[in-house]
Amino acid sequence: MNRDDVDWQGYFPAFVTPFTEAGELDLDTLRKLVDHYVAEGMHGIVVNGTCGEWFSQTAEERRAVAEAAAGHAAGRLKVLVGCTAYTARQTAEFAKHALAAGADGVLASPPPYAKLFPNEVIAFYQDINALIDGPLVVYNWPHGSGIDIDTELADRLADIDQIVAIKDSTPSADQFFATSRRVRDRVRVFGPYMTARGVAELKTEGGDGTVGGGSLFGRPDPQFWENYWKGDFAPMEAHAEASDRLFPKLWLPGGWAGKYGAYQSQLKVLMQMLGQPGGHVRRPRLPVTDPDSLAAMRAVLVGEGLLR
Template identity: 85%
Template sequence: MNRDDVDWQGYFPAFVTPFTETGELDLDTLRALVDHYVAEGMHGIVVNGTCGEWFSQEPDERRAVAETAVKQAAGRMRVLVGCTAYTAKETAGFARHALAAGADGVLASPPPYAKLFPDEVIAFYEDINAAIDGPLAVYNWPHGSGVDIGPELADKLADIGQIVAIKDSTPDADQFFETSRRVRDRVRVFGPYMTARGIDVLRTEGGDGTVGGGSLHGSPDPRFWESVWRGEFEAPAAHAEAGDRLFPKLWLPGGWAGKFGAYQSQLKVLMKMLGQPAGHVRRPRLPVTDPASLETMRGVLVEEGLLPLAAKP
């Protein structure tokens, strides 16, 4: 398989997993969030990734999230399911389940904590590849895995049978764009193209899409890509500038955490401020409750035109 065996492109929100305030899985809110993203025109979603708090779910819950998201999407947008785990065998088990449930593909990072060497990363994905039958995306998440998949290693992974894409969340922009140049002939590349620098790359070299933490902007995110596909760059450039302004006001450099709380905790607060279905976080994540932090976040949304000035908590 290669990039031509899938049609993945555009904006895919990294899907949060909603929990109740007491920590139970909230599938009703999950379904509502799927419908919200469909209504906003998203091209796909990625469930049970970092934003999806896979690390705090039991295996049966991970399978329930995957099944529910796929069923609710009902072919209206692509659904990719995160299957990261500590071993290739466990990862492949989640992947086989997701594909059998109707997911369009699966993705996985190198296993957390182990900090694999390059040859071990290759062997890890080869083992997954041998154990599943369906499209697989590499997820480069250095903050979680302790491994930063650079251009040379990505180049080797791109030749593994069923790997068709890479979701590259390296904090190193230079590295990302070099990886994109190295592997886009074989796999689809999702990453920070929706920036002022990314616009220049899209004009000259192209790019496939972005997997962002939710979608605070809503429909302008998929419209960015639809304009690019038409060869229109004025509106995408303006949207990229808005994103470049917003990001440093809310997130730490590299995008691994919020300024006011853990990534998932802060994202869910922001989503709820915007009226989006989000639910609560589950321990070990803690909610953002500090009044000053909440007021500052709300002020950023107002300042950037995402929330009316008159909006109340």
């Protein structure tokens, strides 16, 4: 199995898991969010990843979220389900369930807290590979796993049979583009191509897609990739300039947290301001409620033309 066994490309929002204000799982709002992304023309979604607050869900809830997202998307969107856990066997159990529920593929980072050595990372994904039957995405999330999958390690992982893609969230742009060039012959690469530097890379080296935290821009995010497939670079450059201007106003360097709260907490507030269904965060995440922070976020959206 390799990149040619899947047709994943374009913009995939990292899908938030909606909770009620009391902290209960809100599957009705989840389905509304699927419908919203279908209406906006997204190419796929990534469920139960970092934005999905998988860490605050029970195993039963994680399975319910996977079933609801894959079932409601029903072929309208590609659905990748995050299955990160502390062991390969636990990860594989979530993965087998997600694939049986209709997911197009599964995604996992190295286990959090363990801070694996490179040979242990290889063994971890080899073990998952041996336990499942379906497309597997490597998720490089240094802030959660404690390690950064560098270009050499990504090169080795790309040779594991069922690994067909990497979602690379390294904070190092230099490393990301080096990894993209090294492994794209074998796996699809999703990462920060939607920047001025990313557009230049797409022109010369190519790229597959981006998994972004939700979609504040809406339709322009998937349109960026559709313009790329047509070779229409001028509107891509304009969107990249807008992104390069917006995101430093809202997110800390490396994109691991918001300037006004935790990543999920800030994203859900921004979604609410934009009228997008996203629900509330669940503890240990706390909502952003400070009036000055809320006013500052709203001012950014208004200043960038996303909100009147």
